Amino acid sequence: MYSKEEYVQEAEKFIKVHHQDKWYEKKLNRLESIREQIYSEGTWTPTKDELKKGGQMAWRNSSRCIGRLFHMSLNVKDKRNLTDENEIFEALVEHLQEATNEGRIKPVMTVFRERRKGEEIRIWNKQLVRYAGFENDGVITGDPAEVEFTNKCIGLGWKPKRTAFELLPIVIQIGNREPKWFELPRKSVLEVKITHPELHFFEELQLKWYAVPVITDMAFRMAGLEYTAAPFSGWYMGTEIAARNLADENRYNMLPVVAKKMGLSTNSRHDLWKDRALLEINRAVLYSFKKAGVMITDHHTASRQFMKFCTREKEAGREVMADWSWIVPPMSASTMEVFHKQWQDNVSDPNFYYQEKKWK
Amino acid sequence: MYSKEEYVQEAEKFIKVHHQDKWYEKKLNRLESIREQIYSEGTWTPTKDELKKGGQMAWRNSSRCIGRLFHMSLNVKDKRNLTDENEIFEALVEHLQEATNEGRIKPVMTVFRERRKGEEIRIWNKQLVRYAGFENDGVITGDPAEVEFTNKCIGLGWKPKRTAFELLPIVIQIGNREPKWFELPRKSVLEVKITHPELHFFEELQLKWYAVPVITDMAFRMAGLEYTAAPFSGWYMGTEIAARNLADENRYNMLPVVAKKMGLSTNSRHDLWKDRALLEINRAVLYSFKKAGVMITDHHTASRQFMKFCTREKEAGREVMADWSWIVPPMSASTMEVFHKQWQDNVSDPNFYYQEKKWK
Numbered sequence: 001m002y003s004k005e006e007y008v009q010e011a012e013k014f015i016k017v018h019h020q021d022k023w024y025e026k027k028l029n030r031l032e033s034i035r036e037q038i039y040s041e042g043t044w045t046p047t048k049d050e051l052k053k054g055g056q057m058a059w060r061n062s063s064r065c066i067g068r069l070f071h072m073s074l075n076v077k078d079k080r081n082l083t084d085e086n087e088i089f090e091a092l093v094e095h096l097q098e099a100t101n102e103g104r105i106k107p108v109m110t111v112f113r114e115r116r117k118g119e120e121i122r123i124w125n126k127q128l129v130r131y132a133g134f135e136n137d138g139v140i141t142g143d144p145a146e147v148e149f150t151n152k153c154i155g156l157g158w159k160p161k162r163t164a165f166e167l168l169p170i171v172i173q174i175g176n177r178e179p180k181w182f183e184l185p186r187k188s189v190l191e192v193k194i195t196h197p198e199l200h201f202f203e204e205l206q207l208k209w210y211a212v213p214v215i216t217d218m219a220f221r222m223a224g225l226e227y228t229a230a231p232f233s234g235w236y237m238g239t240e241i242a243a244r245n246l247a248d249e250n251r252y253n254m255l256p257v258v259a260k261k262m263g264l265s266t267n268s269r270h271d272l273w274k275d276r277a278l279l280e281i282n283r284a285v286l287y288s289f290k291k292a293g294v295m296i297t298d299h300h301t302a303s304r305q306f307m308k309f310c311t312r313e314k315e316a317g318r319e320v321m322a323d324w325s326w327i328v329p330p331m332s333a334s335t336m337e338v339f340h341k342q343w344q345d346n347v348s349d350p351n352f353y354y355q356e357k358k359w360k
Numbered sequence: 361m362y363s364k365e366e367y368v369q370e371a372e373k374f375i376k377v378h379h380q381d382k383w384y385e386k387k388l389n390r391l392e393s394i395r396e397q398i399y400s401e402g403t404w405t406p407t408k409d410e411l412k413k414g415g416q417m418a419w420r421n422s423s424r425c426i427g428r429l430f431h432m433s434l435n436v437k438d439k440r441n442l443t444d445e446n447e448i449f450e451a452l453v454e455h456l457q458e459a460t461n462e463g464r465i466k467p468v469m470t471v472f473r474e475r476r477k478g479e480e481i482r483i484w485n486k487q488l489v490r491y492a493g494f495e496n497d498g499v500i501t502g503d504p505a506e507v508e509f510t511n512k513c514i515g516l517g518w519k520p521k522r523t524a525f526e527l528l529p530i531v532i533q534i535g536n537r538e539p540k541w542f543e544l545p546r547k548s549v550l551e552v553k554i555t556h557p558e559l560h561f562f563e564e565l566q567l568k569w570y571a572v573p574v575i576t577d578m579a580f581r582m583a584g585l586e587y588t589a590a591p592f593s594g595w596y597m598g599t600e601i602a603a604r605n606l607a608d609e610n611r612y613n614m615l616p617v618v619a620k621k622m623g624l625s626t627n628s629r630h631d632l633w634k635d636r637a638l639l640e641i642n643r644a645v646l647y648s649f650k651k652a653g654v655m656i657t658d659h660h661t662a663s664r665q666f667m668k669f670c671t672r673e674k675e676a677g678r679e680v681m682a683d684w685s686w687i688v689p690p691m692s693a694s695t696m697e698v699f700h701k702q703w704q705d706n707v708s709d710p711n712f713y714y715q716e717k718k719w720k
């Protein structure tokens with residue numbers, strides 16, 4: 001726990017950067033008013049502009065994120081006044097629609113009430129849109145990574161159809177109240193059917209993925225304040241869907257299926273059947289998103305943009321923190337500049353943090 | 361600098377492991393004789409068996425090496441008695457022939473005189489077999505990574521033909537004497553012509569690579585002793601040649617050439633032309649080595665073998681040290697188990713170390 005003086009210091013550090021960056025006109029008496037608020041209420045309330053800057057800095061400091069060139073374009077939606085599950089759910093749907101923007105995806109973060117301002121708000125889901133996973137006699141339908149959470153939702157009363165790409169409900173909990181669950185309106189969820197420019201069997205596989213990854217389970221911390229519900233989203237990098245979600249053995253595990261359809265023998269590791277199937281799934285995902293008019297980046301472009309971010313940060317006199325093993329994309333690594341670089345990786349605030357799950 | 365007592369302690373640590381591993385029958389008076397030798401001669405002389413064990417442990421401790429499952433099969437050639445450049449060169453040729461073994465490659469290390477036993481022996485080359493690089497008006501023929509060293513060799517009197525895959529001479533220096541250079545006998549260097557199972561244009565590219573990578577510039581340290589010339593070699597993993605040596609932009613840079621021959625436009629990053637060219641070069645290298653009867657491993661097999669090594673080490677009560685960013689192969693990373701693991705990475709002796717170049 002922070003002492004009050006420590007809160008003042010955290011606020012001071014933050015406000016200084018804020019002004020150094022010249023993003024906000026100087027307010028010399030701002031710190032004094034924060035100090036007063038902390039001493040009277042035990043916490044303080046960033047202005048909307050400060051909150052926005054905090055979100056942008058948190059993104060800029062996310063050492064595992066390759067997409068940081070665009071941190072200044074983050075839209076921050078201020079929903080700190082909401083106290084009710086229904087309103088919070090409405091705000092989440094609003095986030096999704098605004099971020100989706102009919103395919104011209106915009107980076108968005110929605111900030112709910114700070115931890116010390118009332119009962120803690122938590123969204124149980126990993127992401128706003130995710131597909132459920134169902135186990136039956138050792139066979140899994142849907143996303144294996146969501147089996148446990150799916151069971152939890154069923155326990156809460158959710159009645160699934162048990163299909164391969166079934167949207168999970170959103171579960172919101174405030175303090176120790178009973179969690180409430182909600183179904184996303186179908187029309188608010190943009191999805192892309194996966195086809196391939198040449199390999200027509202992809203249609204038969206009936207694969208699809210959703211357009212916008214909205215992380216809902218990380219905490220956003222800035223200047224001593226902790227926002228336990230502050231979902232954020234950008235657009236996808238193709239490999240996230242194609243090399244991980246659809247390909248990982250403990251996810252949709254499509255490599256053997258695609259290889260077989262390609263006529264490759266899965267006996268010969270030497271002939272790189274996995275690599276060949278992986279490549280075609282990746283081409284398919286990029287192709288399908290593009291065709292559907294949904295923004296997505298490929299790993300080569302993202303890698304270049306990240307190097308540009310590094311240059312810009314250096315010019316601004318800041319050292320880039322980065323986690324090499326996350327920044328380097330999970331395929332064709334050595335063909336990208338990021339593979340050949342190294343970075344320090346110290347955590348600095350504002351930032352995003354994992355938090356213990358409420359439902360485990 | 362170590363004190364004599366420190367040398368005794370280092371020897372003691374080593375001898376203990378040596379015996380624990382039950383690789384060698386216990387010799388209770390061995391330590392006493394080492395102590396005597398250190399106090400009289402200032403250094404000690406491992407037996408042939410101890411040297412072999414030291415080499416195997418150094419390989420086992422090499423946290424960047426994915427090939428460690430086979431560390432117990434390392435052949436260690438004892439050439440500690442050689443004092444003359446010509447003899448040392450002969451021993452290097454012998455290493456190459458024995459390791460090559462007509463394609464059925466054997467892991468081999470050759471150990472030359474210890475640092476404190478006389479003037480320091482150094483092999484200037486990075487590897488025993490490497491192709492020269494020539495710069496002419498900004499255009500490079502051969503391996504760009506070897507341009508600087510190639511110029512050094514020319515300065516010593518070497519007369520190259522300036523072709524794309526020209527064997528560099530071997531440069532040996534003892535103490536501060538003039539370095540001596542030697543041409544490898546052509547017949548001692550096994551090379552593989554790169555062709556592709558389906559893409560016949562590969563023949564026109566006239567690519568080849570050598571069969572055995574023999575690292576010649578790292579120091580081998582064991583139990584307080586330092587061997588500044590102790591070349592070691594295994595067999596190749598395909599990506600080392602295909603994803604790095606032939607593909608890196610600052611090496612043979614073949615991706616644009618192969619992509620063009622494949623009819624891919626290098627404009628569209630989105631269609632993954634780099635990934636597609638990379639994949640075909642990798643298939644070509646594995647296919648060509650196999651066809652030529654030269655041992656090589658693919659990255660999937662190597663990754664599995666490394667996981668088996670981890671299991672075995674655990675069973676033996678030892679913790680595996682590993683450098684994730686080197687262990688994880690430079691392509692299709694997330695399709696392999698190693699991608700999903702984490703390791704500690706502390707250095708422990710015996711091991712291999714970089715040393716300052718003598719010729720820079």
Ligand code: HEM
Pocket residue numbers: 055058059062064065066067068070074107108109232233234235236237240297302326352
């Ligand atoms: C605009 C497009 C964006 C792209 C292309 C992008 C790309 C990525 C990628 C590829 C990862 C690794 C994901 C994985 O391997 O699981 C990542 C992680 C991350 N990104 Fe971004 N990102 C974007 C926007 C954002 C935004 C808007 C934020 C926050 C405001 C953000 C914060 C993070 C964080 C905190 C992580 C680490 C997540 C974790 O530790 O699990 N990113 N990003």
Ligand code: HEM
Pocket residue numbers: 415418419422424425426427428430434467468469592593594595596597600657662686712
């Ligand atoms: C038997 C087959 C072997 C395979 C397949 C293998 C594989 C590899 C690979 C892929 C690397 C990374 C190379 C790079 O990215 O530049 C590596 C590094 C390394 N290996 Fe092995 N290796 C083998 C044998 C050996 C042997 C016999 C030794 C020593 C006795 C050894 C010691 C090392 C060391 C010290 C490194 C790190 C080199 C550096 O830091 O530059 N390896 N190995």
